[in-house]
Amino acid sequence: MEKVDTSVRSEQKGTPMTDTTSNTAVLDTEFAGLETRDAHAWFGDHHALAGVSLQFPARSVTGLIGPSGCGKSTYLRLLNRMHEFIPSAAMAGEVRLHGQDIYAREVDPAAMRLKIGMVFQKPNPFPAMTIRENVLSGLKLAHIKVDDDEALMEKCLTRAGLWKEVKDRLDASGGSLSGGQQQRLCIARSLAVEPEVLLMDEPCSALDPGSTLRIEETIKELAEKITVVIVTHNMQQASRVSDYCAFFLTDGGPGYLVEADKTRTMFTTPNDSRTADYVQGKFG
Amino acid sequence: MSMQATPTRPWEKEKTARRNNGLTLLLGALIAYVVVLFTGFAGPDGWAVVLFALAAAFTLFRNRSLSTKERKDSRARLLIAAASVIAFAPWISIFVSVAFKGVKGLRPNFIVSDMRTTTPDDFLDMGGAAHAIVGSLLMVLIATVITLPLGILSGLYITEVRGRFSGVVRVVIQSMSGVPSIVAGLFIYTTFVDATGTFSALAGALALGILMLPTVARTSEEVLKLVPDDLRSAGYALGARQWRSTLIVVLPTVRSGLITAGLLGVARVIGETAPLLATALSNTSFVFNPVSGPIGSLPMYIFGMLQIGTENSINRAWTGALVLLIVVFGLFTLARYVAGKDKR
Structure with missing residues (x-):
């Protein structure tokens, strides 16, 4: 199932990457330290994802695009070991963070997930907690002590673009917010533990256009400091928010990576004709 | 576009219909009272049977003016109401009889005293639980x-x-x-x-x-x-x-x-x-x-x-x-x- 060149690029952190053999992108930026090598995923007997090798550029937004069922969400969940919570799940290949395979036996998944946070499709603030408690919940969950949690909370809410709206009702329940606000609360919550990478699984699919726009602005601001990987069904969103795009596809079998490149290139002059067809809305 | 309007509730029953319903209820209660007084239907059970029979009669009577669908609906509602009353009745009955029979002995001493110096047959103003x-x-x-x-x-x-x-x-x-x-x-x-x-x-x-x-x-x-x-x-x-x-x-x-x-x-x-x-x-x-x-x-x-x-x-x-x-x-x-x- 090797339809894609999966050659591995330089893994030295900070080295501009060059790639002379691959038909996938030459991502001319600092490497974030997160990459996958020949990653596969299964659900029981169902081979959901095959042979994905990809490196994520630092401090940028990488969009994972492709039609339904092409394995992009599965791939995202491989990146911080959320995949393994599905009882029948299995995987192969490597996911490396700063050269360390996060699936290695000696790796503590909980500690690893602190570095690679996640925002889910459906806003899921903790219903039994206030807005303040929700933002700081990660610290409590992971036993982290900070000197000034009020300042941290304000910083996270500000970065998530929610501070102005909630600063007067921090002790209200997280469930009292609108859907878009709840999703930004979830973003603030995942920022509080200061992850290096933030994975977002269709974060706007349950939201109205206004909220979507707010969150897209938030994502762009976040990318100044951290690395964002976002799954989206929405081509316009991918073109608006992402710096790089990776296009996934399935031919009925397992999903695979077609190509990855700068978003502008992917939307104008992609290497693969299927990418062109997809981004122009000819299928999917 | 006019900026003035009177709020109405078109989904509610008209006043006359509500008054008629009230009168019907009153009439029903009166009939039930007479029936219970002068026939074999006596006590709470008699009341329940008579009231239910009346409600059923009224429902069927009113049904004449309704369409087939509405008739079905109102019959189903009657049946469900009757079932819930029947399910609820034993509970009410238990509570009411316990309350009536128990209230006699419910005095301050009952909830502060014990039975150490009182025999069970002593007057109820002595001893307690x-x-x-x-x-x-x-x-x-x-x-x-x-x-x-x-x-x-x-x-x-x-x-x-x-x-x-x-x-x-x-x-x-x-x-x-x-x-x-x-x-x-x-x-x-x-x-x-x-x-x-x-x-x-x-x-x-x-x-x-x-x-x-x-x-x-x-x-x-x-x-x-x-x-x-x-x-x-x-x-x-x-x-x-x-x-x-x-x-x-x-x-x-x-x-x-x-x-x-x-x-x-x-x-x-x-x-x-x-x-x-x-x-x-x-x-x-x-x-x-x-x-x-x-x-x-x-x-x-x-x-x-x-x-x-x-x-x-x-x-x-x-x-x-x-x-x-x-x-x-x-x-x-x-x-x-x-x-x-x-x-x-």
């Missing part, structure tokens, strides 16, 4: 303290740990709920009472705990199943270990449900008599030490008073039953209040 109330609460409290954590933990084992023995644990708990209460009492008698050599509140609480556990565990499991997996995922994605996520995310989310689980357990056992016969026995005076020997309880008080069989002692039994009902209601209200303080 305070020792029984204290005993019941003490035993139920101990049983809850033992059972609630165990029940919640076994619920957690099934829903969160999802260990290899989840299925076994579930089946064992289910079959435990079929244990006859007297067997629970005898079990504690042969193990605990024999070993300690004395009846005690602790023994009673253990027997009650055996009966409580299945209810608490089953309810906890059901409640924990309602926690969306999304919340667990969110916890893990924030770098939490499972026990931490369970403690901080899962349990607080279903706090009110877990309180309900405890409450259902309490309601299950607070009126139990059989398991106490062989474990706590009864007493006529206050006992506060859970290991110091026989202790009174409301069910045993009721049982004992009924056995004496004199007029005053039977009155005391009814009052005991009323107090038991009030205690259960009080606990329900308290638990609802505590659970209602959830941040939602």
Whole structure:
């Protein structure tokens, strides 16, 4: 199932990457330290994802695009070991963070997930907690002590673009917010533990256009400091928010990576004709 | 576009229709009264039958002017209303008769005095069941303290740990709920009472705990199943270990449900008599030490008073039953209040 060149690029952190053999992108930026090598995923007997090798550029937004069922969400969940919570799940290949395979036996998944946070499709603030408690919940969950949690909370809410709206009702329940606000609360919550990478699984699919726009602005601001990987069904969103795009596809079998490149290139002059067809809305 | 409008409620019935309905009700009550007075339909049962017959007659009468669909609808509504009244009637009947018969003995002394210096046949202004109330609460409290954590933990084992023995644990708990209460009492008698050599509140609480556990565990499991997996995922994605996520995310989310689980357990056992016969026995005076020997309880008080069989002692039994009902209601209200303080 090797339809894609999966050659591995330089893994030295900070080295501009060059790639002379691959038909996938030459991502001319600092490497974030997160990459996958020949990653596969299964659900029981169902081979959901095959042979994905990809490196994520630092401090940028990488969009994972492709039609339904092409394995992009599965791939995202491989990146911080959320995949393994599905009882029948299995995987192969490597996911490396700063050269360390996060699936290695000696790796503590909980500690690893602190570095690679996640925002889910459906806003899921903790219903039994206030807005303040929700933002700081990660610290409590992971036993982290900070000197000034009020300042941290304000910083996270500000970065998530929610501070102005909630600063007067921090002790209200997280469930009292609108859907878009709840999703930004979830973003603030995942920022509080200061992850290096933030994975977002269709974060706007349950939201109205206004909220979507707010969150897209938030994502762009976040990318100044951290690395964002976002799954989206929405081509316009991918073109608006992402710096790089990776296009996934399935031919009925397992999903695979077609190509990855700068978003502008992917939307104008992609290497693969299927990418062109997809981004122009000819299928999917 | 006009900026002025009068608010109306087109979906509500017209005033005349409402007045007609009211008049119909009044007429129905009058007819029912006459029927009950002058025919064989007497007492509450007679009233119920007559009123239901009238309601049915009116419904069918009104149906003439309705379309087929509306007619079907109104007939179904009548049937459902009748069924819910029938289901509700025994409960009302029990409560009303206990209240009527029990209120006679419900005097201040009943809830502050014990029976140490009073015989069951003394006048109702002497003696009381305070020792029984204290005993019941003490035993139920101990049983809850033992059972609630165990029940919640076994619920957690099934829903969160999802260990290899989840299925076994579930089946064992289910079959435990079929244990006859007297067997629970005898079990504690042969193990605990024999070993300690004395009846005690602790023994009673253990027997009650055996009966409580299945209810608490089953309810906890059901409640924990309602926690969306999304919340667990969110916890893990924030770098939490499972026990931490369970403690901080899962349990607080279903706090009110877990309180309900405890409450259902309490309601299950607070009126139990059989398991106490062989474990706590009864007493006529206050006992506060859970290991110091026989202790009174409301069910045993009721049982004992009924056995004496004199007029005053039977009155005391009814009052005991009323107090038991009030205690259960009080606990329900308290638990609802505590659970209602959830941040939602």
